[in-house]
Amino acid sequence: xxxxxxxxxxxxxxxxxxxxxxFQSLSDVSSPVELGKxxxxxxxxxxxFYDITASAEGRRLFTDILRECAANIFIPLTVGGGIxxxxxxxxxxxxGADKVSVNSGAIxxxxxxxxxxxxxxxxxxxxxxxxKRVNGEFRVFARGGRDDTGLEAISWIKxxxxxxxxxxxxxxxxxxxxxxxxDIEMLDAVIKAVNVPVVASGGAGSKADFVELFxxxxxxxxxxxxxxxxxxxxxxxxLKKELKENNIQVxxx
Amino acid sequence: MIAIIDYGVGNLFSLQSSFNxxxxxxxxxxxxxxxxxxxxxxxxxxGAFEDAAxxxxxxxxxxxxxxxxxxxKTVMGICLGMQLLFxxxxxFGVHEGLGLIPGNIVPFADKIDSSFQIPQIGWNNLKLxxxxxxFKNINDGDFVYFVHxxxxxxxxxxxxxxxxxxxxxxxxxxxxxxxxxxxxPEKSGEVGLNILRGFxxxx
Numbered sequence: 143x144x145x146x147x148x149x150x151x152x153x154x155x156x157x158x159x160x161x162x163x164x165f166q167s168l169s170d171v172s173s174p175v176e177l178g179k180x181x182x183x184x185x186x187x188x189x190x191f192y193d194i195t196a197s198a199e200g201r202r203l204f205t206d207i208l209r210e211c212a213a214n215i216f217i218p219l220t221v222g223g224g225i226x227x228x229x230x231x232x233x234x235x236x237x238g239a240d241k242v243s244v245n246s247g248a249i250x251x252x253x254x255x256x257x258x259x260x261x262x263x264x265x266x267x268x269x270x271x272x273x274k275r276v277n278g279e280f281r282v283f284a285r286g287g288r289d290d291t292g293l294e295a296i297s298w299i300k301x302x303x304x305x306x307x308x309x310x311x312x313x314x315x316x317x318x319x320x321x322x323x324x325d326i327e328m329l330d331a332v333i334k335a336v337n338v339p340v341v342a343s344g345g346a347g348s349k350a351d352f353v354e355l356f357x358x359x360x361x362x363x364x365x366x367x368x369x370x371x372x373x374x375x376x377x378x379x380x381l382k383k384e385l386k387e388n389n390i391q392v393x394x395x
Numbered sequence: 396m397i398a399i400i401d402y403g404v405g406n407l408f409s410l411q412s413s414f415n416x417x418x419x420x421x422x423x424x425x426x427x428x429x430x431x432x433x434x435x436x437x438x439x440x441x442g443a444f445e446d447a448a449x450x451x452x453x454x455x456x457x458x459x460x461x462x463x464x465x466x467x468k469t470v471m472g473i474c475l476g477m478q479l480l481f482x483x484x485x486x487f488g489v490h491e492g493l494g495l496i497p498g499n500i501v502p503f504a505d506k507i508d509s510s511f512q513i514p515q516i517g518w519n520n521l522k523l524x525x526x527x528x529x530f531k532n533i534n535d536g537d538f539v540y541f542v543h544x545x546x547x548x549x550x551x552x553x554x555x556x557x558x559x560x561x562x563x564x565x566x567x568x569x570x571x572x573x574x575x576x577x578x579x580p581e582k583s584g585e586v587g588l589n590i591l592r593g594f595x596x597x598x
Contacts, residue, residue, distance in 0.1 A: 143519065143520065143559055144515060144517050144518070144519045144541075144560055145517060145518045145519070145520075145538065146517075147517050147518065182584065187517070187518055209408070212408055212409050212412060213408075213412040213415075214412070214416070216409070216412075216413050216416065216581060216582060216583070216584055216585075216587060216588060217540070217582055217583075217584050218540060218542075218579075218582050235406050236406065236408070237408070238406060238408045238409050238412070239406070240406065240409070240542075240582060262441075262442060263441055263442035263443060264514065264544075265441065265442075265514055265516070265542045265543070265544075266441065308514055308516070309516060337509065337512055337513060338512055338513070338514070339512045339514070339516045339517070340512075361510065361512070363512065363516065363517060364517070393518040393538040395538070395584065395585070395586075
């Protein structure tokens with residue numbers, strides 16, 4: 143039976159993981175390779191590396207790091223951040239990414255999803271959408287959640303899936319950082335609209351939030367979070383035990 | 396030495412790294428001589444069947460591979476590489492494969508309830524029908540990582556393992572010296588590395 147995935151997201155700037163991390167067993171807590179290895183050995187089903195660098199030098203460092211991760215970590219790696227062209231896809235895929243996540247790049251160039259899906263296959267094109275409620279509708283935001291694009295989120299996601307996106311990450315700006323649970327209402331609306339795997343992001347504060355997510359939106363494929371994992375507030379193996387106790391199927395190694 | 400056949404599809408870096416991680420020498424190559432001199436072969440692949448089959452044909456590497464199989468060399472196809480081992484695929488039309496294992500590649504969409512999302516992406520457990528060859532180092536029920544919308548329909552005698560996604564589908568196949576995994580062993584953590592070890596340990 144296909145299991146629900148738990149995915150830690152690592153924000154990487156100039157080759158280092160940002161957001162403080164505090165694991166005693168790690169000698170270098172901001173090394174993406176060390177942290178990635180740690181997660182892969184402790185229950186993570188997949189890793190997302192998000193490049194938040196702006197400079198060309200930082201971008202080069204990121205691909206070096208990615209290559210080192212891919213040489214040492216044998217679970218799926220998704221890469222996002224700064225993906226605007228097919229060349230960007232090519233650059234990260236060559237360094238060992240399995241999936242590439244597009245966000246603002248798809249908004250700037252609506253053909254990007256289709257072109258990438260044709261060239262690399264739908265399985266490697268992930269649409270990531272930052273969504274916020276505006277005047278009673280779900281609206282897509284660009285540039286890390288700063289700009290209201292005016293696009294209605296559900297139709298935007300549907301369009302991208304029709305164009306070949308093989309997976310969708312829904313990040314609720316409304317619940318992100320609040321740590322009071324995932325945005326069940328928003329996720330439910332997306333799940334009903336598409337037939338590709340949907341990953342929930344934004345709002346995880348406790349193990350109970352993940353239990354609620356998979357119970358209330360059973361079709362959700364995965365839960366993604368960053369700080370609750372990085373700060374050690376939730377250990378992924380403990381989380382999976384709790385999910386299993388609640389009859390949610392997970393991979394326990 | 397293991398030759399990972401590079402016919403122009405997909406990311407082969409992880410695959411090569413995973414062999415290195417278990418202490419096996421693996422080379423990514425499109426060189427006929429290197430392939431002929433290798434002890435074992437890997438046929439990788441992601442993306443669309445038609446495009447991959449065409450590249451395999453046009454590069455001549457499909458023929459090279461078939462000749463090596465005939466000589467008795469052990470070969471393993473991974474994901475789309477496994478699908479290419481079969482007679483034909485019904486992905487966007489009908490396309491011919493290598494015909495090394497009798498059977499066809501068919502879509503999940505025709506067979507499973509619409510509540511199952513397509514592609515299947517994620518970790519699913521294996522039901523082993525033959526744990527003696529590539530699976531000798533893993534256990535029944537172990538989890539591996541799948542990403543696919545199509546699967547192989549073939550005679551039970553070629554099925555080494557299945558998994559469940561709305562239906563029981565072929566997860567791994569074997570016929571004499573030809574093997575295939577629908578999932579990605581190079582992305583399936585320690586279980587996956589143990590499958591690659593099993594492949595390396597075969598004669």
